[in-house]
Ligand code: AMP
């Protein structure tokens with residue numbers, strides 16, 4: 001790899017750390033109202049910031065972080081305490097309500113997206129090594145063998161149990177786990193009595209209620225420059241993005257490869273620079289953001305035909321296309 005590529009990767013990491021989504025406008029707070037509580041921790045390979053207003057804020061944030069720590073372990077196949085560890089390495093089935101629920105949701109998005117979303121992509125993730133110290137463009141034969149190990153149809157979820165119908169199948173929940181983290185953090189905050197708050201996991205956001213009487217304003221940054229290209233007015237909504245700027249590498253020819261794979265080709269997807277999904281359900285939002293990134297801008301029709309999700313596509317040329325249901329909550333400052 002050329003030195004420039006290494007520098008570019010570092011830049012990409014820095015950009016990912018500061019997130020695609022920005023919170024805008026502090027809003028008008030009554031002079032006597034206390035500032036919301038806000039705390040950040042490094043979790044799930046990213047910075048998670050919890051913001052909450054009202055008397056339950058501190059207690060809620062502590063409880064939500066405890067839940068996020070649990071999810072951080074249970075949903076990470078690289079953690080030996082996760083049921084996914086033995087599932088991936090030894091084909092051992094497991095019983096776990098949280099994981100089974102998320103995998104069931106993942107399979108629904110797999111079916112609805114024609115397999116563009118597929119949590120069994122782990123062999124491709126391992127083969128390309130994007131985000132590791134040794135990324136490489138694999139040869140044809142290696143690509144074919146890895147692709148043969150991928151197939152969401154071979155995962156079986158029954159109640160809270162998860163098994164596989166094909167030995168060697170390996171699960172990576174990287175495309176959906178953050179959505180579950182958003183959902184669970186919001187659930188815990190609400191259960192503790194928080195009525196206004198924000199969960200921000202590396203730029204993937206869930207807004208609880210309103211901020212000072214108005215919807216939260218969530219800014220979407222350009223995948224290329226970082227400037228705000230759109231604003232979503234969010235109230236009890238998730239705003240989740242996938243993009244080629246999060247983790248990628250550039251080979252000796254100057255071609256760039258990102259960390260989201262098209263399971264049909266076993267290669268990184270490249271039809272979009274980024275896509276943002278807005279949905280009431282953060283799990284769906286996360287899975288669909290990854291799926292739409294694979295499918296590209298022609299998936300607009302699929303978004304229009306699918307209940308519960310809206311999307312903003314950003315092409316490599318930075319053209320923006322929004323689904324019709326976004327209109328009531330979307331501001332495009334440049335237009
Ligand atoms: P996201 O940032 O939510 O789009 O998730 C990207 C992560 O999901 C990658 O780092 C992989 O771990 C995993 N992944 C990559 N391609 C896919 C795919 N086609 N379907 C599901 N998960 C994927």
Ligand code: MG
Nearest residue numbers: 175286287290
């Ligand atoms: Mg995702």
